[in-house]
Amino acid sequence: MNIRFIIAMLAAKISKFLLKLIGKNATYLPGLIALKLDKNFLGGLSKPETLICVTGTNGKTTTSNMITDILRDNGYSVTNNGFGSNVQAGVATALLADATLTGKPKNKVAVIEVDERSSILVYKYITPDYLVATNITRDSMKRNAHAEFITFIVNSALPSTTKVFLNGDDLISSFFGKENTDRTYYGLDCEIPEREESAGVKDIVYCPICGGKLNADYIRYNHIGRYRCSECDFVSPERAYTVTAIDRENKTVTLTHNGENHILPLVNDNIVNVYNLCAVSGFLHKFGLSFEQIAASLKKTAIVKSRFDTEKIGDYSITMQLSKGQNPIATSRSINYIASIEAESKAMLFMCDDIEEKAESACWIYDCDYAPLASDNIKQVIFAGRRCKDHLLRALLAGVDESKIAICEDPADGAGLIDTSCRNVYILYQLYLVNEAKKAKAFIEKKAREEIK
Amino acid sequence: MTVEVLFNEVCGLFGDVFNAQYLEKCIPDSEFIYTALCDKPYFEDNTPDIILMGAMSEKTQRAVIKKLLPLKNRILELIDKGVVFFVTGNAFEVFTKEIDYVSEEIKTEGLGIFDLTVKTDYFNRYNGKVLGKFNGEFEITGIRSQFSFVYGNNSDGYFVKSDSGIGINPDSKFEGVRKNNFFGTHLLGPVLVQNPPLCEYIISLAGGTPRLAFEKQARSAYTQRLKEMKE
Numbered sequence: 231m232n233i234r235f236i237i238a239m240l241a242a243k244i245s246k247f248l249l250k251l252i253g254k255n256a257t258y259l260p261g262l263i264a265l266k267l268d269k270n271f272l273g274g275l276s277k278p279e280t281l282i283c284v285t286g287t288n289g290k291t292t293t294s295n296m297i298t299d300i301l302r303d304n305g306y307s308v309t310n311n312g313f314g315s316n317v318q319a320g321v322a323t324a325l326l327a328d329a330t331l332t333g334k335p336k337n338k339v340a341v342i343e344v345d346e347r348s349s350i351l352v353y354k355y356i357t358p359d360y361l362v363a364t365n366i367t368r369d370s371m372k373r374n375a376h377a378e379f380i381t382f383i384v385n386s387a388l389p390s391t392t393k394v395f396l397n398g399d400d401l402i403s404s405f406f407g408k409e410n411t412d413r414t415y416y417g418l419d420c421e422i423p424e425r426e427e428s429a430g431v432k433d434i435v436y437c438p439i440c441g442g443k444l445n446a447d448y449i450r451y452n453h454i455g456r457y458r459c460s461e462c463d464f465v466s467p468e469r470a471y472t473v474t475a476i477d478r479e480n481k482t483v484t485l486t487h488n489g490e491n492h493i494l495p496l497v498n499d500n501i502v503n504v505y506n507l508c509a510v511s512g513f514l515h516k517f518g519l520s521f522e523q524i525a526a527s528l529k530k531t532a533i534v535k536s537r538f539d540t541e542k543i544g545d546y547s548i549t550m551q552l553s554k555g556q557n558p559i560a561t562s563r564s565i566n567y568i569a570s571i572e573a574e575s576k577a578m579l580f581m582c583d584d585i586e587e588k589a590e591s592a593c594w595i596y597d598c599d600y601a602p603l604a605s606d607n608i609k610q611v612i613f614a615g616r617r618c619k620d621h622l623l624r625a626l627l628a629g630v631d632e633s634k635i636a637i638c639e640d641p642a643d644g645a646g647l648i649d650t651s652c653r654n655v656y657i658l659y660q661l662y663l664v665n666e667a668k669k670a671k672a673f674i675e676k677k678a679r680e681e682i683k
Numbered sequence: 684m685t686v687e688v689l690f691n692e693v694c695g696l697f698g699d700v701f702n703a704q705y706l707e708k709c710i711p712d713s714e715f716i717y718t719a720l721c722d723k724p725y726f727e728d729n730t731p732d733i734i735l736m737g738a739m740s741e742k743t744q745r746a747v748i749k750k751l752l753p754l755k756n757r758i759l760e761l762i763d764k765g766v767v768f769f770v771t772g773n774a775f776e777v778f779t780k781e782i783d784y785v786s787e788e789i790k791t792e793g794l795g796i797f798d799l800t801v802k803t804d805y806f807n808r809y810n811g812k813v814l815g816k817f818n819g820e821f822e823i824t825g826i827r828s829q830f831s832f833v834y835g836n837n838s839d840g841y842f843v844k845s846d847s848g849i850g851i852n853p854d855s856k857f858e859g860v861r862k863n864n865f866f867g868t869h870l871l872g873p874v875l876v877q878n879p880p881l882c883e884y885i886i887s888l889a890g891g892t893p894r895l896a897f898e899k900q901a902r903s904a905y906t907q908r909l910k911e912m913k914e
């Protein structure tokens with residue numbers, strides 16, 4: 231056993247203990263310390279019997295947490311970084327927490343969410359048995375550049391023995407691990423959209439094989455959809471697990487596999503979450519769980535609450551939604567979902583600006599779909615934050631009526647601008663603005679309680 | 684006026700497509716031609732007043748070079764005629780002599796209209812801001828985020844002299860390129876939306892009458908960004 235590794239492990243374990251002592255969560259630091267002392271630290275850890283990695287631009291936290299919850303519910307002891315960090319140090323922190331001093335894992339299974347960009351730093355040292363991918367779309371331009379770059383990073387790092395479980399409706403991530411022979415695809419085969427053209431930006435336009443023009447059978451959002459090439463015989467990959475029906479009334483989905491239908495609980499009806507549900511259920515079935523086991527566990531699990539949270543007080547309905555700024559596709563999905571909810575008089579408080587970045591963060595909003603904000607049932611849109619004037623201009627260019635837009639530079643002032651005649655209030659907030667978001671929610675709650683009196 | 688927007692479907696990584704969409708609102712009587720990468724460029728047989736192209740991936744850059752290389756002489760002719768080119772992000776690198784994609788181990792010959800070379804490295808992304816005077820007339824501001832640096836002497840033909848931030852590479856103060864009315868800049872995204880004086884300048888230079896859409900709001904946002912850049 232390598233002495234450097236043991237020192238790194240000891241230091242990391244001690245730091246984890248000290249952090250706990252002062253009431254802090256050890257999500258990142260122990261791993262960072264270990265990697266500083268031994269840069270091959272991840273390679274020194276013995277791999278758990280089964281290592282499942284989950285990656286993708288959007289939905290990887292939800293997917294990874296749901297897989298973990300369901301496995302635990304079925305008696306597995308699982309190591310997971312769900313509430314920690316998904317970069318190399320976070321992965322190391324999660325794995326070392328459940329390992330002995332010599333690096334032997336205590337749990338048989340690890341479900342690890344891996345940041346796409348960290349692929350090189352993770353897969354170089356530990357070979358996943360499975361890789362579950364949600365999707366790849368454009369994200370923070372500073373960190374993620376563009377989708378082709380992310381694909382290059384993942385593909386140059388992913389070991390060829392890993393079994394890949396991929397979104398067949400995403401022409402980008404479905405090409406992960408080109409050399410990997412064990413490939414399974416999942417996707418949605420219901421509520422087929424009529425449109426063949428997408429309103430949003432697309433990260434793939436031409437055939438991934440020959441570069442020819444792609445014809446879309448349909449597009450769900452951005453580039454997510456089904457395609458065929460006009461010049462070669464390429465078509466979107468055949469899917470082994472498909473959601474073939476969504477029953478919103480009874481809150482179920484039908485998952486079809488090998489021609490047989492299985493009814494599963496619908497955790498959340500936002501289409502991006504139906505994709506996550508499909509990834510989770512399909513993957514766990516491939517892993518060895520029965521659909522009955524998956525359905526029973528899904529009934530108990532819910533999406534990590536902080537991500538989407540609706541509360542009804544009196545006549546008001548207040549929804550809090552965590553939304554990463556700088557990520558145009560995730561934000562577009564949130565806006566689209568809110569616009570699609572059948573309710574009159576909606577108000578939306580939008581506080582998604584980055585804290586450190588000043589004038590530098592005004593590009594991503596132009597890749598974001600603001601057109602749904604123009605819909606009649608959205609009565610008010612408030613942009614609260616440093617870039618409020620840029621959001622205003624962007625919304626005007628999308629055809630949103632200026633009379634329904636309010637702006638303020640200080641996110642804390644957002645609450646005071648909410649038009650309380652709107653009964654459905656949606657608060658989209660950046661993680662660091664959670665307190666301001668809560669204040670805005672409290673403001674509406676107070677108003678609602680006054681009305682009840 | 685006629686505006687040709689080149690390869691909009693793949694050359695608009697960071698909101699660059701809004702340069703065209705904003706122009707459409709500022710010069711509403713003009714004709715906009717959106718040329719896809721698989722189409723024949725309009726400029727091949729016609730003379731547009733403005734040609735736009737935005738940021739793209741490295742793979743797309745190579746495809747664009749392949750597409751434009753046979754049209755090099757026509758492009759030179761258009762530049763001589765005074766046609767306004769406005770290209771953002773890494774689009775202007777297409778017009779340099781050579782791009783060395785070090786991480787992908789590929790070297791590609793460019794159009795060679797500018798006597799410059801490019802080095803693109805996936806493992807060194809540069810993020811920064813630009814603040815500088817354009818033509819000594821008005822201030823330009825924005826951001827850049829790129830894998831590439833450009834090398835060579837552009838001191839006699841640049842987009843802006845950077846007061847804050849770097850030029851075509853970390854040792855240069857001269858940002859972007861200029862040849863007659865061809866403007867290339869590493870600034871990203873909706874540069875014309877975010878710099879109203881530049882938008883007016885480009886329209887006027889091409890012979891149009893600028894009437895900026897949402898002018899009040901655009902100027903107010905620009906002033907705010909300028910102020911923050913100087914902080």
Ligand SMILES: [Zn+2]
Pocket residue numbers: 437438439440441442459460461462463464
């Ligand atoms: Zn093809």
